[in-house]
Amino acid sequence: xxxxxxxxxxxxxxxxxxxxxxxxxxxxASEEVALQxxxxxxxxxxxxxxxxxxxxxxxxxxLPPLTCPPEVSQQVLxxxxxxxxxxxxxxxxxxxxxxxxxxxxDWFGGGGLLRPALAAVALAALLAAPFVxxxxxxxxxxxxxxxxxxxxxxxxGASGAQGASYSPEEIAEAxxxxxxxxxxxxxVGRDAGRAVQDDVFAEGIVRPTRRAVESLGTxxxxxxxxxP
Amino acid sequence: xxxxxxxxxxxHQHRVYTLASYLLGDREExxxxxxxxxxxxxxxxxxxxxxxxxxxxxxxxxxxxxxxRKRRSQKTALGNPEEPEAVHLxxxxxxxxxxxxxxxxxxxxxxxxxxxxxxxxRSILILREVQEMKYxxxxxxxxxPLNTVKVNIHRGRKMLRERLxxxxxxxxxx
Numbered sequence: 001x002x003x004x005x006x007x008x009x010x011x012x013x014x015x016x017x018x019x020x021x022x023x024x025x026x027x028x029a030s031e032e033v034a035l036q037x038x039x040x041x042x043x044x045x046x047x048x049x050x051x052x053x054x055x056x057x058x059x060x061x062x063l064p065p066l067t068c069p070p071e072v073s074q075q076v077l078x079x080x081x082x083x084x085x086x087x088x089x090x091x092x093x094x095x096x097x098x099x100x101x102x103x104x105x106d107w108f109g110g111g112g113l114l115r116p117a118l119a120a121v122a123l124a125a126l127l128a129a130p131f132v133x134x135x136x137x138x139x140x141x142x143x144x145x146x147x148x149x150x151x152x153x154x155x156x157g158a159s160g161a162q163g164a165s166y167s168p169e170e171i172a173e174a175x176x177x178x179x180x181x182x183x184x185x186x187x188v189g190r191d192a193g194r195a196v197q198d199d200v201f202a203e204g205i206v207r208p209t210r211r212a213v214e215s216l217g218t219x220x221x222x223x224x225x226x227x228p
Numbered sequence: 229x230x231x232x233x234x235x236x237x238x239x240h241q242h243r244v245y246t247l248a249s250y251l252l253g254d255r256e257e258x259x260x261x262x263x264x265x266x267x268x269x270x271x272x273x274x275x276x277x278x279x280x281x282x283x284x285x286x287x288x289x290x291x292x293x294x295x296x297r298k299r300r301s302q303k304t305a306l307g308n309p310e311e312p313e314a315v316h317l318x319x320x321x322x323x324x325x326x327x328x329x330x331x332x333x334x335x336x337x338x339x340x341x342x343x344x345x346x347x348x349x350r351s352i353l354i355l356r357e358v359q360e361m362k363y364x365x366x367x368x369x370x371x372x373p374l375n376t377v378k379v380n381i382h383r384g385r386k387m388l389r390e391r392l393x394x395x396x397x398x399x400x401x402x
Contacts, residue, residue: 024362026362052389059388063357068244068262072259072263076237080270
């Protein structure tokens with residue numbers, strides 16, 4: 001409150017500092033009483049208040065609130081709806097672990113027992129593939145595994161004592177069968193990969209499967225040694 | 229979440245647009261800024277807590293300042309880059325017949341005077357005079373202490389009064 005010791009000038013300074021809060025309805029009730037008392041006796045401060053009030057009125061007339069064009073909100077809401085729909089279709093984002101879990105949960109969560117069964121078959125075929133490969137091409141050799149060398153065909157009447165021996169036709173047939181199995185595994189993997197992220201199935205199942213098929217496909221069968 | 233977002237858009241779009249228009253002095257730019265701000269609200273809605281209105285106004289102001297900085301940097305640098313850029317406030321396009329005859333020149337003077345104010349006075353006066361926000365709301369929106377808001381309102385109005393003394397006095401007398 002203005003103090004008598006402040007004198008008229010001090011009182012006027014006190015009041016003029018409070019004209020803006022008064023106009024804005026932000027003045028404490030007790031201060032408003034003191035201010036109005038001063039204004040009743042001070043024409044100079046009344047003039048200041050009138051000028052401030054004119055300015056405020058002019059600002060409100062000259063700078064009214066504006067209306068946002070409707071196309072702005074229409075566009076924003078259209079984008080939001082689209083993003084919401086995309087979010088509902090996509091698996092949850094996150095690290096690779098979160099994506100794997102989310103994808104696996106989605107994949108196994110539907111379709112009853114069929115999907116888990118398919119996954120088990122795919123896994124079994126993948127695990128069996130190396131054994132199929134080795135049994136076709138004989139024991140593991142330390143060098144040049146890409147070229148499969150076969151023991152010479154036994155002489156007519158021989159017992160074939162040195163392990164299994166197969167004709168080129170039998171090998172070709174077994175290779176085809178292995179390709180079918182591994183193609184099936186790859187197809188199952190691709191289907192699963194739609195839910196589980198591609199990089200998981202690609203690295204864990206599809207690529208190894210493909211490598212196994214390719215190595216079978218590129219394996220050359222050496223010409224059988226001709227018997228003199 | 230979409231429903232909540234739609235309600236917030238309906239509630240706040242005009243306020244955001246108004247602030248952007250008066251800060252930038254360009255309605256098309258203000259529409260672009262409004263769209264960007266509302267989309268940012270959508271993308272942060274899940275994590276946003278606290279006063280949405282204050283957040284929106286703060287983001288709007290920051291976007292506008294970024295645009296104004298880009299404008300300045302595109303011009304040839306002469307003089308003090310910290311000089312406030314004079315903004316020609318948009319014609320409101322919403323005159324009422326009663327106001328038009330008396331206030332056309334005054335309105336033009338006002339818009340020019342407010343456009344020439346430095347920050348934060350321009351933002352504060354727009355939020356106070358146009359949006360009729362309370363001091364505490366302005367304090368939150370601008371992340372400014374309450375006493376500083378009061379002081380800046382007083383200073384901003386004082387500057388305007390000085391620039392418009394003859395014009396307002398004449399208008400008050402009419």
